Amino acid sequence: MRLYNAQYILPGLAIFLAAATFPFWRGAAARSAGFRSPPNPAGERCIEPKQVMRTEHMRMLVRWRDAVVREDSRTYVASDGTRWERSLRTCVACHGHADAQGRSTTAAAACSECHGHMDASLDCWDCHHEFAAPGSRSARLEPGPAAGRGPL
Amino acid sequence: MIERAFIGRARSQLWLAALLIPIGVGLACYLRQFERGLAITGMGRDVIWGFYVAQFTFLVGVAASAVMVVAPFYLHQSREFARIVILGEFLAVAAVLLCILHIFVDLGQPARVLNVLIHPAPGSVMFWDMVVLSGYLVLNLVIGWTCLDCERNGAKPPGWVKPLIYLSIPWAVGIHTVTAFLYCGLPGRGLWLTALLAPRFLSSAFASGPALLVLICLALKRFAGFDAGEAGLRKLTVTVAYAMAANLFFIALEFFTAFYSGIPGHRRDLQYLFFGLDGHTAMVPWMWTSLTLMAASIPLLVASLRRRSMRILAVACSLVFVSTWIDKGLGLIAGGLAVSPLETVVDYAPTAPEVLISVGIYASGALILTLLYRIVLSVRSDADHGSAALGADS
Amino acid sequence: MLKLSLLAAAGLARTRPLFASLASVRPEDVLEPGAALKAGRWAMVIDVRKCLAATDCPDDCARACRSEHNVPEIGDTRHEVKWLWREPGEHLFPGELDQFRGGELSRRRLPALCNHCANPPCTRVCPTGATFSRPDGIVVMDPHRCIGCRFCMAACPYGSRSFNWEDPRPHLKAVNPDYPTRTKGVVEKCTFCDERLAKGRPPACVEACKYKAMSFGDLKDAKSPVAALLRDNYSIRRKPELGTQPAVYYVI
Numbered sequence: 001m002r003l004y005n006a007q008y009i010l011p012g013l014a015i016f017l018a019a020a021t022f023p024f025w026r027g028a029a030a031r032s033a034g035f036r037s038p039p040n041p042a043g044e045r046c047i048e049p050k051q052v053m054r055t056e057h058m059r060m061l062v063r064w065r066d067a068v069v070r071e072d073s074r075t076y077v078a079s080d081g082t083r084w085e086r087s088l089r090t091c092v093a094c095h096g097h098a099d100a101q102g103r104s105t106t107a108a109a110a111c112s113e114c115h116g117h118m119d120a121s122l123d124c125w126d127c128h129h130e131f132a133a134p135g136s137r138s139a140r141l142e143p144g145p146a147a148g149r150g151p152l
Numbered sequence: 153m154i155e156r157a158f159i160g161r162a163r164s165q166l167w168l169a170a171l172l173i174p175i176g177v178g179l180a181c182y183l184r185q186f187e188r189g190l191a192i193t194g195m196g197r198d199v200i201w202g203f204y205v206a207q208f209t210f211l212v213g214v215a216a217s218a219v220m221v222v223a224p225f226y227l228h229q230s231r232e233f234a235r236i237v238i239l240g241e242f243l244a245v246a247a248v249l250l251c252i253l254h255i256f257v258d259l260g261q262p263a264r265v266l267n268v269l270i271h272p273a274p275g276s277v278m279f280w281d282m283v284v285l286s287g288y289l290v291l292n293l294v295i296g297w298t299c300l301d302c303e304r305n306g307a308k309p310p311g312w313v314k315p316l317i318y319l320s321i322p323w324a325v326g327i328h329t330v331t332a333f334l335y336c337g338l339p340g341r342g343l344w345l346t347a348l349l350a351p352r353f354l355s356s357a358f359a360s361g362p363a364l365l366v367l368i369c370l371a372l373k374r375f376a377g378f379d380a381g382e383a384g385l386r387k388l389t390v391t392v393a394y395a396m397a398a399n400l401f402f403i404a405l406e407f408f409t410a411f412y413s414g415i416p417g418h419r420r421d422l423q424y425l426f427f428g429l430d431g432h433t434a435m436v437p438w439m440w441t442s443l444t445l446m447a448a449s450i451p452l453l454v455a456s457l458r459r460r461s462m463r464i465l466a467v468a469c470s471l472v473f474v475s476t477w478i479d480k481g482l483g484l485i486a487g488g489l490a491v492s493p494l495e496t497v498v499d500y501a502p503t504a505p506e507v508l509i510s511v512g513i514y515a516s517g518a519l520i521l522t523l524l525y526r527i528v529l530s531v532r533s534d535a536d537h538g539s540a541a542l543g544a545d546s
Numbered sequence: 547m548l549k550l551s552l553l554a555a556a557g558l559a560r561t562r563p564l565f566a567s568l569a570s571v572r573p574e575d576v577l578e579p580g581a582a583l584k585a586g587r588w589a590m591v592i593d594v595r596k597c598l599a600a601t602d603c604p605d606d607c608a609r610a611c612r613s614e615h616n617v618p619e620i621g622d623t624r625h626e627v628k629w630l631w632r633e634p635g636e637h638l639f640p641g642e643l644d645q646f647r648g649g650e651l652s653r654r655r656l657p658a659l660c661n662h663c664a665n666p667p668c669t670r671v672c673p674t675g676a677t678f679s680r681p682d683g684i685v686v687m688d689p690h691r692c693i694g695c696r697f698c699m700a701a702c703p704y705g706s707r708s709f710n711w712e713d714p715r716p717h718l719k720a721v722n723p724d725y726p727t728r729t730k731g732v733v734e735k736c737t738f739c740d741e742r743l744a745k746g747r748p749p750a751c752v753e754a755c756k757y758k759a760m761s762f763g764d765l766k767d768a769k770s771p772v773a774a775l776l777r778d779n780y781s782i783r784r785k786p787e788l789g790t791q792p793a794v795y796y797v798i
Contacts, residue, residue, distance in 0.1 A: 069688045074744055126729040189730035191712035196624025200696045260694020260731025267674040267693050278673035278697055339667050339788040340703025493705035494637040
């Protein structure tokens with residue numbers, strides 16, 4: 001068996017492989033650059049257990065987004081029965097801290113620290129406010145009538 | 153077969169290199185638009201579509217016009233088109249790619265373009281336009297490539313290509329009809345709200361597309377030594393002449409309905425384009441130039457047939473192309489949007505970066521077309537020299 | 547790590563969460579009962595007689611709307627963003643106003659906003675479902691899904707939709723931290739203050755007008771203020787001949 005036009009095919013294949021695997025190299029380079037832990041949040045507990053939040057927060061946020069914007073469904077019942085307003089403000093209330101002017105980039109910093117590390121782009125803060133409003137009330141809602149529980 | 157695309161004479165390589173300049177400039181302008189937003193264009197809250205969408209509309213016509221060589225060749229065995237039909241199919245491929253690029257640069261959130269597939273909305277004409285355009289691209293690429301490959305091997309095209317060819321004929325009409333539906337289904341846009349829009353689109357497309365094909369054939373004969381055959385060009389000329397006559401007739405019909413009925417919603421857009429409205433006359437010279445060139449092209453086309461003059465034919469086809477481009481590529485979109493829903497008149501002119509982005513897209517289309525035509529020409533010259541068996545990859 | 551890299555390589559990292567959105571409504575998606583305002587068909591009635599009487603109207607409806615929703619004030623008229631604004635009557639009702647009453651209606655500026663049509667052309671043409679009608683008639687905009695094709699703006703016969711030709715944030719004088727801004731490249735519009743309705747509050751414009759010229763309520767509820775106003779007064783809607791069935795009525 002003979003490979004025709006090897007002088008074109010082999011370099012072409014090499015270039016293709018290099019381009020196709022580029023994200024891996026880039027990601028590896030970014031991750032080796034070291035990682036600073038995001039600042040500790042202010043609240044005493046998160047909406048769901050820490051491990052769930054760590055792996056599921058993105059799905060949760062997308063679900064929240066669609067529930068609020070598309071289904072006008074704004075209350076989230078956590079697996080322990082607590083009720084929360086589906087809003088990024090709920091996140092910011094703990095993960096962001098307002099300074100005297102009511103502005104702090106802490107929430108965005110907490111997100112972007114990790115997202116930058118994972119090389120995942122994040123555009124929430126293009127529109128949503130990364131700071132908590134001065135004197136903003138707790139996002140945790142008063143207990144209401146019983147409702148079903150779910151993982152998200 | 154694809155390696156033939158990269159082999160060419162020095163002049164041809166120089167042409168490709170020259171095309172890279174406008175492509176680079178267009179890309180740089182697009183990066184700026186990506187960064188700053190569509191504010192760098194001349195569009196605004198009233199004229200919400202401009203140069204990009206207009207070029208898209210015009211180029212869908214160029215793509216659809218391939219049917220004017222495909223249908224006679226395959227349905228009526230018009231042998232005059234034997235050397236042209238593949239040129240028409242590959243022109244359609246390049247034109248559809250240009251359409252897609254023009255739509256892409258018009259998007260405010262290009263990174264989300266896949267939402268059209270992730271959240272398909274079958275009620276939206278834009279969804280169907282995407283379906284028919286990508287289908288047409290695949291059809292022409294597959295048909296053209298397969299037939300050419302068979303020609304290279306001296307074999308008959310396989311049986312499965314025939315149904316695809318027959319499918320591509322109504323499909324060509326379909327792409328421009330669906331494109332017209334983008335506009336003529338919108339309430340409150342008087343210039344577009346007419347059942348005649350799709351026929352008008354098709355008639356101007358069947359004039360401008362074949363005219364471009366004639367010009368390409370004349371250029372290939374002069375610069376690449378490829379002769380498409382006079383008989384084929386003459387037949388194309390007849391097509392262009394009839395299509396242009398139909399196009400002018402349709403425009404006259406629009407004028408009658410709009411001005412005789414006197415309904416403001418229908419009259420004012422044509423009035424804006426051809427006579428000016430509330431002191432806004434920016435489009436008037438363009439539209440009359442277009443109309444004059446359209447009218448002048450028909451006697452010239454006839455004269456070129458009578459005198460068998462390629463020079464007159466080149467002039468006539470240039471007039472057809474320029475006049476239909478002004479009509480669709482400038483007047484149609486700006487004219488349909490200039491009178492806002494709140495009855496104010498807003499002039500539109502594209503900005504320099506906007507035009508440069510579009511020029512860059514056109515240049516990339518020319519690049520793709522050149523590569524495709526190189527394959528065609530190289531296969532043809534092998535065939536002409538009876539040396540198909542001694543092709544490049546032996 | 548590897549999984550993420552794979553997704554990044556395929557360019558899917560951004561789109562993956564969108565697939566998750568296909569999940570169906572689950573039982574925990576129940577609404578906070580009691581608090582929200584609900585209707586079969588939301589509608590607004592603008593009493594033009596009150597607008598005309600208020601010769602010193604300070605434009606409170608438009609101001610309230612802008613500050614509530616972080617609507618930018620962009621100097622360039624071509625790039626303006628409008629949710630609710632005031633426009634001369636002859637622009638709202640071209641060729642329809644009585645010319646024998648001194649032309650006051652034609653000249654005076656009246657509130658203009660999204661009509662929240664029952665048969666909206668904008669939602670029909672949207673290729674991604676980014677804009678759609680809620681069961682209660684509100685035409686909403688999901689800016690997360692919008693690709694910025696502006697087909698909806700071409701379809702809207704009222705000029706009630708705006709596109710972000712550039713980043714709106716530099717054009718905001720003050721920011722309401724309780725409402726997001728938008729980003730460049732997406733379309734936006736009046737939402738009948740769906741975020742306020744969910745908290746049991748009427749639309750900001752209705753609340754702000756000190757002449758009580760704007761009424762808001764359920765068209766399907768015979769006892770609602772809008773139903774009563776429309777029953778007892780002569781009202782018109784913008785461009786009724788287009789069959790869009792606006793939910794904004796003008797009592798003249």
